[in-house]
Amino acid sequence: MDTAPGLTFRDATDADVDVLVALIESAYRGDSSRVGWTTEADILDGRRTDPQGVLDVIKSPDSRLLTVERDGTVVACCQLEHRGDHVYFGMFAVSPALQGAGLGKTIIAEAERIAVETWAAGEMHMTVISVRDDLIAWYERRGYRRTGRMSPFPYGDERFGIPLRDDLRFELLVKELGRPVTP
Secondary structure (H helix, E strand, C coil): CEEECCEEEEECCHHHHHHHHHHHHHHHCCHHHHHCCCCCCCCEECCCCCHHHHHHHHHCCCEEEEEEEECCEEEEEEEEEEECCEEEEEEEEECHHHCCCCHHHHHHHHHHHHHHHHHCCCEEEEEEECCCHHHHHHHHHCCCEEEEEEEECCCCCHHHCEECCCCCEEEEEEEECCCCCCC
16 A cells, blocks of 8 residues: 555565565664664664564464565565554564655554554554663654553563663553644
8 A cells, every 4th residue: 555655555475574584684783773773783682583573473363564665675664463452563674774764754653544444543552672762762752652661671582682781671652543743
C-alpha cells in the first residue's frame, strides 16, 4: 500500500527474511550502524536478531512485520503485535543512510494508523533500552510517554546481543492512539 510519496508499505514474507535481518543489523550493530543515529554499537555487541527471530514474527498470527520499500528496495521495517487492548511496536529499523530525514516519523505514524485500523488498538506499547536517552526523546516527541516500568535486560542470552555495560534495562513507553499529538 502506498501512503507516502515514494514509499510502499507491505507485510513481510518469508522471502524477505535475509534482507530484513541485514537491515536490522545495519541499523543497530557494528560500524555500519554508526552512519545513522540509532546505533547500539557502544552498549551492545553481537547480533540484534537472526533469521529465525524474523521468521517467527512473520509467521505469528497476532503479528505483522511491516516492510517499507522505496523504489523496490527495502529501507525500513517494524513489528506490530496485537496484545489485547494494545499493540506492541518493535523490531523498528531504518536504513542508517536514510536516518534523520523524517522517514521514521512517517513509518511510526503509519504503524499507529494500522494498529487502530486493524485491531482497534487504544494504545501502542514499546520497550526501549533505558540508557538510550536520544532515542527515548525521539519517541517522546512522537507522543510516547515514559512509564518508569522497567524490565531486566536478558544478560547471558546472546540472542539479544552481548552487553558492553552492566546497567541495561528496558523501559516501557506508551502512547494513547487516536489522540492528536501536541507539537
